[in-house]
Amino acid sequence: MPRDASDLAHRLAREAEAVCRHYLSNGRREGRYWLVGDARNTPGRSMFVRLKESPKGPAGKWTDAATGEHGDLLDVIRESCGLLDFHDVADEARRFLSLPRSDPEPSPKAARIPAQTGSPEAARRLFAMSQPIARTLVEAYLRNRGITALHEAGALRFHPRCYYRPDENAPTETWPAMIARVTDLDDWMTGAHRTWLDPSGRGKAPIDTPRRAMGNLLGNAVRFGVASDVLAAGEGIETMLSLRCVLPTLPMAAALSANHLTAMLLPLTLRRLYIARDADAAGDAAVASLTERAEATGIEAIALSPRLGDFNEDLRTFGIDELRAALRIQLAPRDVIRFMLWATAETG
DSSP states (O other): OOOSHHHHHHHHHHTHHHHHHHHOTTOEEETTEEEESOTTOOSSSSEEEEOSOBTTBOTTOEEETTTOOEEOHHHHHHHHHTOOSHHHHHHHHHHHTTOOOOOSSOOTTTSOOOOOTTSHHHHHHHHHHSEEOTTSHHHHHHHHTTOOOOOSOTTEEEEEEEEEOSSTTSOOEEEEEEEEEEEOTTOOEEEEEEEEBOTTSSSBOSSSOOEEEEEOOTTOEEEESOOSSEEEEESOHHHHHHHHHHOTTSOEEEOSSHHHHHHOOOOTTOOEEEEEOOSSHHHHHHHHHHHHHHHHTTOEEEEEOOSSSSHHHHHHHHOHHHHHHHHHTTSOHHHIIIIIHHHHHHHO
């Protein structure tokens, strides 16, 4: 009986087409591949599973062209069945393969330890349980905030029923939520940020605190793109996504609050930092503090200022063309050429 992931994945790969027909029933075979929307069995054609071994790779491997995600058939079983614990994934794989199930009562040493509420591990499990945002309520929510062009948005996911508790004495509720991945400079996930959404997609959920973070945020951020020499940083996710509509190839980071922006760690390779300012006292203080820290290490710091409260408000009020024009005169000339001309050619 197979006892580990590699054995199970190998056995599943030998039955790749049968696995796909069972767990990805909304797809279909085309040539050597099974095409479907994603690993959760969404209708579509962006994910392809290799059905036979070829010079391009082994059977059972899949790639989602829309999100860049990839994996094997154990991942398909996990995502399509909504499983989290590998013990359950392995048992489902054994059931499909008609193999004996694993021991019903694993030893205490092998048992999965529950993640502490609010811990980085709990954040990682929540993100793993969520799905890519394509064709979900998150897309509708962002679209209603004027954000229609999403580039390298793998840091965002959608959870249809994310737990929410108003306070420790209140019963738990569930609301759809946008889940954001918080990472350190080595791309290790340290936390998550939840934005609970109204089921209509027109705004945030009607609850007291529709935004909450969990895990370790200090020094870390939600990242869009990989920074090398140039980076734009700001507070909110929607603020940075609004800038990214105009500057789609400029790496960006959302620190999630003014205090966390002040403390955000900067890559050693960074040479120029754009700081997206929120137009309030906390935003001004964050810009001053982060500018001082950056310049002390030889990094050029340039503040980007909105006309209204923040750049998402500017985008929704004035539109993308006026936002582009306002940013053009605030960027270093070489960055206008490097990061903005593509957006102008595509949308101008």
